[in-house]
Amino acid sequence: MLIDDTFVGTWVQLVTQSWPGAADAVMFHRVFWMFPPCIKAFNHCKPLISFDRTHLYGKYGGTLLMAIAQDGNANIFPIAFAMVEGETKEAWSFFLSYLRHHVTPQPGVLVISDKHKSIDAALNVDDSLWKPPHAFQAFCTRHIASNFMTHFKNKDLKKVLINAAYSKSQREFTHYFGRLRGENEAITKWLEEMPRSQYADEGRRFRHMTTNISECINAVMKGSRNLPITALVKSTYF
Template sequence: MGIGRSHITSFLVGCSLYECTWVQLVTQPWPGLADTVMFHRVFWTFPPCIEAFKHCKPLISIDGTHLYGKYGGTLFMAIVQDGNANILPIAFAVVEGETKEAWLFFLPYLCHHVTPKPGVLVISDRHKSIDGVLNADDSLWKPLHAFQKFCTRHIASNFMTHFKNKDLKKVLINAAYSKSQWEFAHYFRRLRGENEAITKWLDEMPRSQWAQFADEGRRFGHMTMNISECISTVMKGSQNFPIMAFVKSSYFRLGELFARKSSEVLAQL
């Protein structure tokens, strides 16, 4: 998408709908046109989201979903939940695709501007691009600042790709959800007895990243990325919007959400 230089400021003003909104826009040159650049990526977050995260569980679900407008691309979101099970997106990015470079753009800004406190848990699928960024030598998402966990449903899906056994998939899920080491060992032995290759495959992941008994309570019982997918469903109607319209839509929808939740709280007083 071409953006004239005079329009970049307008784009940022469109994103910065009120004071302290944080936006990072990245463009690239339009071939053959010295005064024109193309949209490449944008990250944004709103002050109420940053403030709200301070009062939520220290757990972030990150995910990407396709955009279906004229220019395509992928929407990244970071989602959190408070103690009353209210779900809130706290940061967004529109990028070219779910690549390592795109996650390397999104995750450092998320850490610096939205989730700077230590001890945060990040739950995601096992996409190699996410894993590569979270575990890079200079990553800001390593213990003790942050801890990485995997979504059980995505692990089960990967299991079916490799082993194609629905009955053993249920055993795997039971192992992941086990709350004690004894219970986990019971299901793990069943998997090993059926096919030792399964347990070797599972041992490629640290147990603390997929087994509930070993997560030190950091998951708060969140074994899947359901909170991300709930928000993806809510934002679904916006996935065909142009990028500026999508950014503004996220602002107005969040404004409605905060206003509604505020009214609900006041009604309880």
């Protein structure tokens, strides 16, 4: 759906649903939008996207989903948004589908996010264009470390885990991984449930080990969380 004659190329997909008890009436359900300058700029950026979401506190609630990129000069900017009913697999699938087809069709893009089950499930559905070789998935090191503390509650080994993730060579990684195995074999079994590429830097991350770039935009959007839908969309434009 192409809209807004004042900014040609803006693309919006609005989804409505039936109003309960009123056959001829519909109400807002979800909306995806993006602005053309950001899409053009992404062609010249690192092939990397950071995901984040923020819960809205206005009258109607909901969740704002965001995809964020960074250029070679370390400028951070959003490339797409969606307002959805909540953080579910279906909502993320809605966002990811339009993001892939209209914003980031390039092969080999890396996606960085936390380990929320709804994001992981949406990225890995059958015939997904977000799986290798079309795209690759990585997790935020800070969230991995947080999950580690939930399971093992060991601050010293948490630091070893982070050092392993940030390792710049196979030798360095092997050293830290060996320390984890020597301390507690359950830790290595826990890590081996994920491919190493999802928590360590194997050359696709451009040293982006966390979702900091998307959390920066999240902070910028903090003042918009209680706005009505139309006003919130306008705030992302400005």
